[in-house]
Each structure stands twice: as C-alpha cells, then as structure tokens.
Amino acid sequence: MKQEAREYLRFLWRCFRISFVGDWRYYSWMLLLTGVALLGLNAYCHQLVDGLAVTGMTDQVSWGLYIANFTFLVGMAAAAVMLVIPVYIYKNEELHDLVVFGELLAVAAIFMCLAFVTVDLGRPDRFVHLLLRFNWPISMLTWDVIVLNGYLLLNMHICGYLIYCAYRKRKPSRIFYIPFVFIAIFWAVSIHTVTAFLYSGLGGRPFWNSAVIAPRFLASAFAAGPAFIILTLQIIRRYTFYKVTDEALKLLKGIVTVAMAINMFLLVCEVFTEFYTQSSHVVSAQYLFFGLHGHSALVPWIWTAVVLNTVALVILLLPFSRSLPFINLACIMLIVGIWIEKGMGLIIPAFIPSPLGELVEYHPTINETLVCLGIWAFGLLCYTIFVRITIPVLSGRLTYDHRYRMEPDSAGLPPRDPASDSSPAHP
Amino acid sequence: MSASEMNRRSFLRGGVGAAGGLAAFAAAVSPLKDYDPSELSIGKFLQKHYKEMTKEEMEAALKRIADDVERRFEVRPHLRDVKPMDGVEFAYALDIGRCIGCRKCVHACVVENNQSRSPEIQYIRVLEMPKGAIDVEKSNHYYDHEKVPAPDKSYMPVQCHQCANPPCCKVCPVEATWKEPDGIVVIDYDWCIGCRYCEAACPYWARRFNFAEPGIPKDEINPDMAYLSNRPRHKGVMEKCHFCLHRTREGRMPACLEVCPVGARKFGNVLDPDSEVHHILKTKRIFILKKDVGTLPRFFYYFDDGYGDSRKGTGR
C-alpha cells in the first residue's frame, strides 16, 4: 500500500516534470498562455478590488460575457460524451484511444466553467455559504453546482485511472471505470440540460422561457465539442508521434454534421415561433436579429453566427469536405458561430429590453474581456499539459519502469523519426 | 561546452524563468493590496445565516455591523433586528390614476434606505406611459419634463412586488433571500454571494446589485437601521425594496408613502378588515402587473374611478 502510494506520488512528480519539457513551439505556446492567464488574473484582481463595476454589466443586463462563456463551455464539457458513446455503446475501435482526449477536454472545460462562475460572483469570498446553506433542490443553480462538480470528478477519475493504468502497464479493471463511463454519459446530458433549465425556468424572461432551449443547448454542444476535439486531434497528429486515424476524424465529422443540422433546425423552430406569432414576447428576438428603436449592438454578431453556422454546415454536408483541411475550416467556423449564438446570442438578448421595457445595451469592457481571455488561456494551458502528459503515457514512452528521460536528447516533443512513430520507444 | 557547464547554464535559465514567473505572478496580483481588509474579518466570515443565529450571535453581529457603520460613516446607528408582527400580512396598493410621476417616492426611498448615491441605486422606477395603455414596452423611464404630469401621460411606479410566490427566492442558491411571515421578501446582505440569479429571475426588475462600493455622504446616513432592511451594504451584494420593514414592523408607514404628495400610495395589513388596503382590494378595480407570470404579488395597482361620479352625484 505504502509502495503504491509512493509510486503514485512519483507518477505525479513525473507528470509535473514532463509538462516542462518540449520544443520551442511548446514553450512559446505555454508562455503565451501563461502570459494571457496572468493578464486575466491581474484584471480579476482589479475586479475584486473595485467590484463588478469594472465590467460592462449593469442592473439591466446583469449577466454578460462571463455567463455566456460559461454556457458555451458547459457544452464543450458535455461533448466528451460524443466520443464515449460510439466507443462504449457501439464498440467503435477507431475512437477507442481517443476517448481520453475528449474526457480531458471535459475536465479542462469544467475548470473554465467553474472559473467563469467564480469571476461572475460579487462575493467570491462567501463561496463557503454554498456548503452551509444549500438551497437544493429548489434552486437550479445548486443543481448546476452538483452536476458540474460531479461531472468533473467522474471525468477526472476515468482519465486518471486509464492514464495511471497505462503508466503502470496494467490492464484497466473494467469494474473501476466502465460503470463510471456509463454514468458519465447520462451525466454529460444532465450538465447541459440543467444549465439550460437555469435559463428556461425563469418566467420573467420570455426569451429564455422556452422548452426548446435544452435541446438546442445539447445539439449545439454536440456540434461544438466534437469540432474542438477534431481540431485538437489534427494538432496532435501533426506535431506528435501519436497516431490518429482518418476514420476517427471522419466519424467525429459525422457527429458534428448531424448535431449541427439538428441545432440549425431547432434554431429555425425557435425563430419561426417567435416571429410568426408576433406576440409581445418577440421584442428580445427582434432586438437580437434586427435591432430595436435604433439599438442594434447584437445584430452584426448574430448574423455573423448565422452565416458561419450555415456555411460550416454546407461545407460539412458537401462531398468535398471529405478533405481534412475543409473539415478544419468548417470546425473553426462552427465553434466561433456557436460561441456567438450561445453567448452573445442567447444570454445577453434575454436582458434587452429589461422587464420594465428599458433598452440598455451591453458592451463588454477591456477588463472583462481580459478576464475571459485569461480563463480561456488557463483552460487551454490545463488542456495542453493534460495532452502533453497523456501522449507519452498512452503510447508507452512514459511508464513506471521506463523513466521518460527529461534530458535534452528526448526532450523535444516531436521526435520526427518515422521509426519512433511505429514502435514505441522501449530501450 | 562541457556537461557541467551546460547544466549550470540550463539551471540559470530555469532559475531566471522561475523568478520571472514568480515576479509576474506577484505583479499580477498586486492590485489586491488595495482590498479593504475589513471585508475579510473573522467575525464576518464566521457569521451564520440570519435564520440560524441565536439571540447572542445576533447581538454580536449587530454590534459588529454597527461598529462597521461607525467606522465608515462616523455615525453610531440605532441598529436592531425587527421581527415580523403576529397576524400581520402587508400589502401595498397604488392608485395609478392619481400618480403624477414626481419621483418623490424614488428619492425619499434613497434617503431612507441608505442607498448608494454614486453609483446611484434606486429601488423605485417610475414609468411614464401613454395614457390608456399599461404597456411597459412603451414606457419611458427617463422623462424629463418641466412639469409633471405631462398631458396624455400616465405614470406607474414599480418597485419590489413582494410576491407570495417569489421567483427570486426560488432561484437563490444559498437562500440569502426569503419570504418572511408578514410577506416581505428580505435579503441577508451578509449571506448573499452576488450571483445575480435573482436579478435575472425577477419579472419586475426590482432587484439592484452593488456593482461598486456604495458611495453615501457621511451626513446623509439614516441612522435608524435594521439588519434586514436599510443598514449600509457593501459591494457585491443584492438589495431591493423591503417595504421599509424597520418602519412598518414598528407600525409606521413606508417612506415612499409618507412622501407621496397626492396620496396615491396605500399600505397596511391585508388581514385587518379595517385597514385601508383591505378596503381598496375589496372595493376598487385592481390591476396586477404581469399577472401571467404567476408570482402573486402583494403590490397592487388600482383605479379609483368612483371618484368623479361621486363628485358629480353629490354636493351640488
């Protein structure tokens, strides 16, 4: 037992060490991310001292970029399940080795979600009140706290267990992870559903008070998440020795296409209901798509999103998208499009006009934007480190009996020798 | 280059990098030196939720808060915890036809409740609407006439409706806001974590958030304070109208009512058949704002249209 604990500590130490090893691209990327994360931290410290007045939020638009990003990232986290389902339910072998990357993305995304919620709080120093007087099950926010943290633990367990088994060269015992994988599948749906309920349960905000919000959230999440994973895998196979098959990417592309088509369909349903009825509840949608009384800050955003999403979907549906660069392009467009649609397009217009008919527009401040960028950089930093650790472990280059040498000769991330690609280096 | 030389150089590089990283981190968090340390006192941190405090703990909390107020504003407040009265459920009625939109209630409220003057926080919004239509979408909050009432306009002040089915209390994750037995929805300013979910949930836009540390001139502090009502707040918490509970729970009238020059505002115990509001709710035509959201407000608008007829019918 003691021996085991010592081994585990050594494993953590080696993970720590290896995250400092890489080539110049790795170092530049990490320096960039650390720098931006520190910029965000600095901006957040200003916010702590001066209050949320340094953001563009007002009593009229009381949630802004923070919650918008939070909503988007919950979707990214939920998307890991789109890799898990084919593998564990349909026994798809192509994706089998890639599941871990999806789950690591989920972990990083949940880190970002929690960070975004924390920076949105007026009194983060009172976080402990959540434990002392938890308004469960009445408040949807408490549900969200539970499902997000539960999902984080589930994914950390699954990834951690699989990676550590690979490190110890053991065969993972199914009982220790298969049940959790299946729980995580339902849990992934729940985190996004609960987040959607957070909004759709508010009778005072007709723009949100719609049953289609939760399905829309899921569809857009299952498009944006796998799209992000496609991009990650492209980078991994471009710059590392880790093997990613074309078939795996094509399968993910299929998932993205279907999810995106459903997402667009649900959007059309929503837009039709709003605009054809022309009830007084249409004002927010009208503001979003066409502007209201000369106020149109969100109009360029939403049309950009609509165009990006439509073009991305067309690219994905057309035959030439079988070539991977087009998939990359479509994925980038789609991620940006969905980010706008779910953030600027779904959170902010619900506040405009205010329940008393006041038109106050929302413009994020520099400080607020820096905090957001900082959290994104922090999340990407986490994800990069996770991937940096995972690749040598999963490919058998870093195991308990084989110390992946930190010495310079094996330091560079990509040993571009094709021979090393085919046979994991065991001396 | 020998191996030891190389090791030394790489160690140096690593050292400089680590030092630089630490320096950058320290510089990044350096704005925290301006953080008000009194906001992080142990007593404040250990203070329990309002409903869980014993009498002694409440005494201690009140003393701590009074000290805090004295330190900030150089005024010793008359601070206490006023409990709801038995057999009392408050209701508010407002005669829309009578309101002239002078905004006196708004400012009386600010003065009474120690609201932040800069940035300005106001619990009451007076909406100006074309006469004949109650449509908040067509309302103007920023009317600036020479004189009010402007012709062909009607006015509707909106403040917290103290709903019997309050969506704000439902959504609060830490139960920092709740409905009291006398119907007033209150906030424990020392428990709120500032997530602003209640602000998003409120259909009457009644809640206000302290985006910055409230600025109140020292000589304008109202020292008559209660724990759940008008004691000065800090930044980062919600606040809203509480029917002036430090006054009303002692039998007095809310500040907005006392200042209304036209007597459009009526307040009282809805359970008492002799009360003004009881009479109004029974005999007048009542309008409930956003009735369809099902929040069951205890703030009613009414139309006193028997008035003109009675005047014609008698007295001549």
Place this chain on the structure above:
Amino acid sequence: MSSLNPSPRTTRPSPAVARGRFTWFLGPGFFLLAAWFLFGPDLAQVPIPERLEVTSNRISIKPLRGIVGEPPTIEIGGYRKTCMECHRIFLSDPPKTHDLKQHTHIRLDHGPLESCVDCHDLKDRDRLLTKEKEKIPFTRSSYLCAKCHERIGEDWKVGAHGKTQKAWDPKDPRMRRFECAECHNPHRPVEPAMQPFIPLPGPNTLRMTKPHGTPEGNHEVEILDPLEKALLIGEEKAGHGAAHDAGKPREGEPHPGKGEGR
C-alpha cells in the same frame, strides 16, 4: 492521407542546443509582463455617473397646503394671530358676494356655495359650522366637507381617498389622516389640488446617463395599433382631452382612472 503527416525535417539542431536556445526568453518575458502589470495603464476603469442631488426639502412629508392648526392662525404684519384675536373686535359681517375687503387673496369659487358663512361660524371664527348648525373645529374640517361630498367622505374615512401618515394600523393612535383642506383649497376646489410639479431627477444608474431612445417615437413605421392611432389622431385634431377619451376603450385592459382633482 500521407500529405497530412509532415515529412520529418532533415536538418535539425540537436535537441540540447535547441532547448538552450528556445528557453532563454521565458525569464525576461515574465519580467516584462510584471513590469506591464506594475507600470502599465490601468484598464479597469470604474464609471462613476454624475450624482443627482436632491435636497431634503424637496422630499418633505408635509401636506401640500400645510397643516391646519387648532385654532387656525393667519399671519398679519409679521405676527401670527388666531381668527378671534381680530374678530373679537371686528365683528364684520362677511358679505354675501364674493368680493371681500379683507382676506382679498381668498376667492370663493366652490360650486353652489356663495358666502363665507356657508361654512364658517359667524360668531366663533375659530370654528366651522355645518348646515345643521353643528360647530366643529378646523382640525375636523373633513367632517364638514363630507356633508356634501358623501362618497368621497366615505372613501376618505376608510383611507381609500386622501393620505394617511405615521401608522398603517387604524387602531394605532399615531395614525393621522390628512384633512381635505390640507391638500385641497376649500375656497377654490375647481382649481386642481395638484398644480403641476417639477419632477425630481430621473434614474442615473451605472453606465446610464441620458434617455436611451424614446420608445414611442419612430413614427415612420406604419402604426398598426388602433390604440396608438387613436391617440395620434386625437392629438392632431382636438388636443389632449379627445386623445384621452379615444384611448379609453381597450378591451381586456383596464385603463387608469381619470385622476381628477389635480
């Protein structure tokens, strides 16, 4: 898809040298960042809107026309006098007509009432007199008003008309209801009790300064709403009164009362 797998670069510096080269910038980079945090521009600006001063006398809780004392006093030559202080000596008969020699600021224009003694007691000037020859103090003048204005009197008694101060419980001795004459001018009630008011400043919350668009403007758009049409036509033709009446019939939605007495 071999094109996607990059061909290995042939000339590549040895990793050791490469690592040496590419990590030198970390430390200075961080120090630059630290300098930026300490000496760079402050991007976190807190907007403090202009403060709206409201002096406390503008939010006074006194009744509009002042409190009616008991007995009422009047200022003459810088002295406050009760009515009887003078009228003990000057037993002048108030004229039946409306032109007075004294108290010239009072002009009686109150429906069918024609004489001061319709309400005032001729002998005891500190008292009022009902039609039933009932003497009442000025502090209970509303009782006299209710003799004619019965329904309003009823409303006033239960608090539905007028204004109550100090306490909301009718059993509370502190409760005080304003008398009719404390808001309405008993001599000229035809002139509205409420002269138009100068409104106090409107909201000026965070990041809000001036009106943000007038929702009702925008006349270029074709107006569909019958209510809005009615209001507009009224404005063009007959001025405000007509517009008000036209605005009346809107089904399912109560409209505000006439708001008389102002």
